[in-house]
Amino acid sequence: MSSVFDVQKTIREVLLKILDNHSLEQLNKIPDGFSNNIIWNIGHCVSSQQLLVYKLSGLPTMVSEEFINKYRKGTKPEGDVSQAEVDEIRILLSTTLEKTKNDFESGLFVDYHEYTTSMGFTLRHIQGALDFNNYHEGLHTGVVMALRKLV
Template sequence: MSELFFKHFELTRNNLLKTVAALDESIVDIKPEGFNNTLHWHVGHVLTVAEQFMFGYPKKSAHLPANYLELFGNGTKPAHWQGDVPSVQELSAQLVEQLKRIKEIPAESFSEKLKTPFLGQETFGELANFGIFHETLHLGQILAMKRVVQAAVTK
């Protein structure tokens, strides 16, 4: 199970990184009509939620700054951002580093039962696979939002 997970996670993450690298910096903080957030927020959100799912952030992981939950956690939005906000480039570098750490997770971890099931996921492996779903969902949002923002900017 873990070998397939790592393969799918790496595929998804590399597609996300490729998409993010191709974003024009001038559009990453534009919130298009009909969307709740920006491209910048989505990149930080994917990083933050993956850290939560895979490493128990913020209680069990100190790899991301504590304020990432306030910036990119569920229910947050750029309109409420205060203080230092990492750039998309910084977030991308953290996504690369995080992928390396994910690929080092021991295979036996995937069969461990969660203390509390999360959205029907009962084992760490199920939660990890849900993380791929979550990341792919946001990759789709990023691709759609990029097209909407680019169309609005070129009018």
């Protein structure tokens, strides 16, 4: 399973570099033809990982319900995000990854509530959730890479 966490670490490092190399205005800009922005996509990665890995395992999330609801599937930015929230997301990219890895290695994930994603893929256990999460974060990283060329 270490490769799963290595892949997620690489994805998160790419997202951190994008955060570091774009202004608050650029992170918040929604280009024509898009319904969200760079920071929403990055927050969405954190929110979705918490839902797919922790919530569906019956465990408490590391982020608030408010955070999850702001960035969950089907939402869009309701206004500009502050620098403080960007800083929080930057920290969460690292802390949620490390805690998940530690929790997995310690055997914390015992139960999993089966869930069929909007892609039609059914998650039946934590390993599948972690694999799918990397696929999902990879998709959103691709969107972020496209958005950064338009801001």
